[in-house]
Amino acid sequence: MHPTSEALITLKNVSRIFPGAAGPFSALSDVNLTIDRGEFAVVVGQSGSGKSTLLGLLSGIDRPSTGEVVVGGTAVHTLSEREMSPWRGKAVGIVFQFFQLLPTLTAAENVMLPMDFCDTWKSGERRSRALALLERLGVADQADKFPPKLSGGQQQRVAIARALANAPALLLADEPTGNLDSKTSEAILVLFQDLVRDGQTVVMVTHEQSARHLASRTITLCDGRVVAND
Amino acid sequence: MIRPRVRKVLRDVWHHKARTLLVVLAIAIGIVGAGAVLNTWSLLRRVTREGYLATNPASATIRTDSIDAALLERVRRLPGIRDVQARRTVYGRAMVGGTWRTAVLFAADDFAGTTIGALQPVSGAWPPADGSLVVETSSVEYAAAVVGEPILVQVGEAEPQSLEVTGITRDAGLAPGWMEHVVYGFVTPATLARLGAPASLDLLQLTVEDRTLEWEAVRRIAYDAKALVERSGRRVQNVDVPEPGEHIHAAQLNSLLFTQGAFGVLALLLSGFLVINLVTAMLAGQVREIGVMKAIGARGGQLAAMYLGLALVLGLVACLIALPAAAVLGRWYAGFTATLLNFDTTGYSIPGWALAVQLGVGALLPVAAAAVPVVRGARIPVSMALRDFGIEEGGDGPRILRRIGGVTRPLLLSIRNAFRRRQRMGLTLLTLATGGAVYLGALNLRSSIRNSVGYMFGEVLRYDLSVGFARSYSAARIEAAIGAVPGVAAVEAWNGVRAAAARADGVLGNSFPLGGIPAASRMVAFPVDSGRWLTSADSNALVVNRSLRQGEPEAALGAELTLVIDGKPSRWTVVGIVTSGPGATAFATREVVARATGDSLMDRAMIQAEIAEPGAQAELSRRLRGALEAQGFEVGSSQLMAESRRVLEDHLLLVAGFLMIMSQAMIVVGGLGLASTMSLSVLERTREIGVLRAIGARHGAILTMVQAEGLVISIASWALAIPLSIPMSVILGRTFGRIMMPVRITTLVPESSGMLAWLGVVVLVSLVACAWPAYRATRVTTAAALAYE
Numbered sequence A: 001m002h003p004t005s006e007a008l009i010t011l012k013n014v015s016r017i018f019p020g021a022a023g024p025f026s027a028l029s030d031v032n033l034t035i036d037r038g039e040f041a042v043v044v045g046q047s048g049s050g051k052s053t054l055l056g057l058l059s060g061i062d063r064p065s066t067g068e069v070v071v072g073g074t075a076v077h078t079l080s081e082r083e084m085s086p087w088r089g090k091a092v093g094i095v096f097q098f099f100q101l102l103p104t105l106t107a108a109e110n111v112m113l114p115m116d117f118c119d120t121w122k123s124g125e126r127r128s129r130a131l132a133l134l135e136r137l138g139v140a141d142q143a144d145k146f147p148p149k150l151s152g153g154q155q156q157r158v159a160i161a162r163a164l165a166n167a168p169a170l171l172l173a174d175e176p177t178g179n180l181d182s183k184t185s186e187a188i189l190v191l192f193q194d195l196v197r198d199g200q201t202v203v204m205v206t207h208e209q210s211a212r213h214l215a216s217r218t219i220t221l222c223d224g225r226v227v228a229n230d
Numbered sequence B: 001m002i003r004p005r006v007r008k009v010l011r012d013v014w015h016h017k018a019r020t021l022l023v024v025l026a027i028a029i030g031i032v033g034a035g036a037v038l039n040t041w042s043l044l045r046r047v048t049r050e051g052y053l054a055t056n057p058a059s060a061t062i063r064t065d066s067i068d069a070a071l072l073e074r075v076r077r078l079p080g081i082r083d084v085q086a087r088r089t090v091y092g093r094a095m096v097g098g099t100w101r102t103a104v105l106f107a108a109d110d111f112a113g114t115t116i117g118a119l120q121p122v123s124g125a126w127p128p129a130d131g132s133l134v135v136e137t138s139s140v141e142y143a144a145a146v147v148g149e150p151i152l153v154q155v156g157e158a159e160p161q162s163l164e165v166t167g168i169t170r171d172a173g174l175a176p177g178w179m180e181h182v183v184y185g186f187v188t189p190a191t192l193a194r195l196g197a198p199a200s201l202d203l204l205q206l207t208v209e210d211r212t213l214e215w216e217a218v219r220r221i222a223y224d225a226k227a228l229v230e231r232s233g234r235r236v237q238n239v240d241v242p243e244p245g246e247h248i249h250a251a252q253l254n255s256l257l258f259t260q261g262a263f264g265v266l267a268l269l270l271s272g273f274l275v276i277n278l279v280t281a282m283l284a285g286q287v288r289e290i291g292v293m294k295a296i297g298a299r300g301g302q303l304a305a306m307y308l309g310l311a312l313v314l315g316l317v318a319c320l321i322a323l324p325a326a327a328v329l330g331r332w333y334a335g336f337t338a339t340l341l342n343f344d345t346t347g348y349s350i351p352g353w354a355l356a357v358q359l360g361v362g363a364l365l366p367v368a369a370a371a372v373p374v375v376r377g378a379r380i381p382v383s384m385a386l387r388d389f390g391i392e393e394g395g396d397g398p399r400i401l402r403r404i405g406g407v408t409r410p411l412l413l414s415i416r417n418a419f420r421r422r423q424r425m426g427l428t429l430l431t432l433a434t435g436g437a438v439y440l441g442a443l444n445l446r447s448s449i450r451n452s453v454g455y456m457f458g459e460v461l462r463y464d465l466s467v468g469f470a471r472s473y474s475a476a477r478i479e480a481a482i483g484a485v486p487g488v489a490a491v492e493a494w495n496g497v498r499a500a501a502a503r504a505d506g507v508l509g510n511s512f513p514l515g516g517i518p519a520a521s522r523m524v525a526f527p528v529d530s531g532r533w534l535t536s537a538d539s540n541a542l543v544v545n546r547s548l549r550q551g552e553p554e555a556a557l558g559a560e561l562t563l564v565i566d567g568k569p570s571r572w573t574v575v576g577i578v579t580s581g582p583g584a585t586a587f588a589t590r591e592v593v594a595r596a597t598g599d600s601l602m603d604r605a606m607i608q609a610e611i612a613e614p615g616a617q618a619e620l621s622r623r624l625r626g627a628l629e630a631q632g633f634e635v636g637s638s639q640l641m642a643e644s645r646r647v648l649e650d651h652l653l654l655v656a657g658f659l660m661i662m663s664q665a666m667i668v669v670g671g672l673g674l675a676s677t678m679s680l681s682v683l684e685r686t687r688e689i690g691v692l693r694a695i696g697a698r699h700g701a702i703l704t705m706v707q708a709e710g711l712v713i714s715i716a717s718w719a720l721a722i723p724l725s726i727p728m729s730v731i732l733g734r735t736f737g738r739i740m741m742p743v744r745i746t747t748l749v750p751e752s753s754g755m756l757a758w759l760g761v762v763v764l765v766s767l768v769a770c771a772w773p774a775y776r777a778t779r780v781t782t783a784a785a786l787a788y789e
Helices: A051-059 A081-091 A107-118 A123-136 A152-164 A182-197 A209-214 B004-015 B017-054 B069-076 B137-143 B189-194 B215-231 B250-284 B287-295 B300-340 B352-379 B382-386 B399-403 B409-418 B422-460 B475-483 B546-551 B590-597 B614-630 B641-684 B686-694 B699-739 B752-779 B782-786
Strands: A007-018 A025-036 A040-045 A066-071 A092-095 A170-174 A201-205 A217-222 A225-229 B060-067 B081-096 B099-107 B120-124 B132-136 B150-154 B161-170 B183-187 B201-208 B238-240 B465-473 B488-502 B512-517 B528-531 B541-545 B560-565 B568-578 B586-589 B602-609 B635-640
Touching (some): A025 A217, A040 A051, A051 A066, A081 A092, A152 A182, A182 A209, B017 B300, B017 B352, B081 B137, B081 B635, B099 B137, B099 B635, B132 B137, B201 B215, B215 B238, B238 B488, B250 B300, B287 B300, B465 B475, B465 B614, B475 B602, B475 B614, B512 B590, B541 B546, B546 B568, B614 B635, B614 B641, B635 B641, B641 B699, B686 B699, B699 B752
Parallel strands (some): A040 A217, A092 A170, A170 A201, B099 B183, B132 B161, B512 B586
Antiparallel strands (some): A007 A066, B060 B238, B081 B201, B120 B161, B132 B183, B528 B568
16 A cells, blocks of 8 residues: 555644753754655664654654644643543553563463553454454464563564554654674565555654565654654 | 453452462451451450340349348339349368369359349350359369369368369459459358358349449449448448440450450551552562553553452452451450450341441552552553563662762662662551560560569569468467468468448448558568558558549548448548559558458468478468368468469460461562562662663672672661560550550560570561562663663
């Protein structure tokens, strides 16, 4: 599926300034950005360029100092903490560099957890949906294993399945291959490409050069500013 | 199907079994401490109120001459009176282990039909048959009584009679026999006659129609009865009207349990602090997971419900352990306290409301304690939670710690680490220090009790044994006879009588013993609170003790007082107030008492022995008796003060023992707190420990560092406990003095042996409590610690 012209993400004049011992530090400065539905956008840049801050603002984990962040028609920057979690649970799926699976839940239970928190899907259907997602990501046979028993690649696949649990409009991935070997990284990137092909919008922060070739758009950040967007 | 979030919580609990166990134990210990006191209080309240009222206690007792059925019937018909009955009380002696002990025998025409002050059979036969004796349960030990075996009993000059003990019964209205050093027994009038005592009844007990009447109203009715008795030509010796519906020791009981209740609540609070520490520790390890859960859609409320639900479940589990333990402990302590009051808790259950309170507190305490850390944890921003690297941002401790010199760097690090989280450290310190203060305070109390008992039996009551005569003799004859017995260092003959104060409204107060002693007595030296002691020039001077002053408004220092003795009024002046024990008592010179009674003879002797050894004194007591009887004296009873001292000391020290048990519970809570604090400290500094290992720290150094940090906290708590124990000792001593016996707070600063013992305890507790966290710290590998997310 190809990107539509309908904007899923709109950032207007977004800045994020952190207080610091040596004075305020500007992680993002006056960023304007639009990402359409169905796009596979990768965000690249040097360490400290503002990539993860950008992802934090898109997921509502962080808030802009100034500017507007609109995701799927929701002005994220205006949501209260109480409103933020359920919105994020349903609208956004997040994949972390270190997988962040809960170690005391099995792979399937990890995938079921967002459905449980957001009360999506009937309780009787949640396990079968979790198993279907794990099947789609090629780790259905690991469903009842605990994360520490899985390899890094398997854990990341489970984490992606968890991110997709509530069928979010947007999948955000922060260095999803940063903790994997090159072969596994390649497989994960292909997996993202497959998801995009099925209509999923993906924004991924990465250092992987190969990701640029798979993505529909590359956003380059430098010192908190968008220096390239093509 | 169990929800994944519930599964997570349950598996977390299982995964951190040791920590979970600590939380459960912490709550359980708090509930056991507070619950045991609540159970004791509620059970005793039920027993003393229901049990005492169930005996249908006498509203008033009138001591008069022989009471017959006609008199009883006339009194019964008086307005306001529900019931009357008659008893006789006879003083004699009972042979126990070769020594005569004072015996008080109660007789009634029909014990089985007793309706006032109902007696509760404990074992054996009831009521007593002719020629047999039923012993009151609080005297069994003192009388060495065994059902089925005989006791030699003597009244006056009559031939001693061997009476078979056929049963044991309880009279809840009597002060315990072991405390009063009296053998209480129940016999029939026929047995009294066989013992040579008058068989007629002389105590008229009555109950009023309206049990809700105030003391004054009851007293008026009792005095109507007294007037009727006097109109019948009989002489009334005294009228006793106890506080309606209140057991005589109710105020002391409430005071005792209030103090112990305060310790129970303290234990509960300390366990609450511990739960806060433990839940904070639990959440500290979950910060990142909380961040992840929020990132995938969990709301703060859902997370709070997860962890507070867990706290509730842990509280309920703790209750499963604590409630039965608290019930057992409460029953045991209530049983012990009831014995002091001559009650029996058998057949009474702990009230349901008390158990419900414990269940409610046990379930909700962890929820309340966890609320703050849980809400704080649930509110933590996702970005911050995901950035959690396990390194605490806490400060580096007080500024003074930066200037500490002369210690190794690792030790300095341990000292600084101990002060990094001051609030947490403060809670742990407070828990341990409070336990220490109670322990040292209880040691001080024990020491003060021993000193006070020693003071009482050495400085105040300076005689070693006393002899009571069945008849009266001249002071000179008694003193000559006893003084001639080898081993006697000094002797004084005393007299005594019961007196009652006539109040302004013309009604008599409760009667009390008036002791007649030589003005320059060498046998007693009561501490004078106000006024002065007796002099030989006194003509109507009266010294009252503090208890009499409190119960008798007329007996103020300097007041002119009318006392009724043997039915005759006489005027007295209160010249001094002394401290002389819990019972109301007054003293005058023996000559003044003799004038008041019209009898110059003495009926008792106080003796100092040349040898302090109790065995030798017991031997002297036997020789004395033989010598006196050989000279024609009728000895009624004899009492060794060493034995009295031992019995009193044993029972008083039980209270200090209970406080020491409470302090042990607190040190367990404190130890658990320390273990949790150190576990948390290690967890928070995982990366720091990794760094230390990366720069060359060995296992031993890490182990020492954690243990040293624990020791810093423990030793600080020990140092804090010492000054805290001083006010604790004062509070305990004063409370004890108000309840049990005036205690001279002789020991304020703990003895060095006690302080060293407590130091040993805290060091041991610290080493044990820190063993697991220290071991965990050594298990942290450099690679894992530096990669710690």
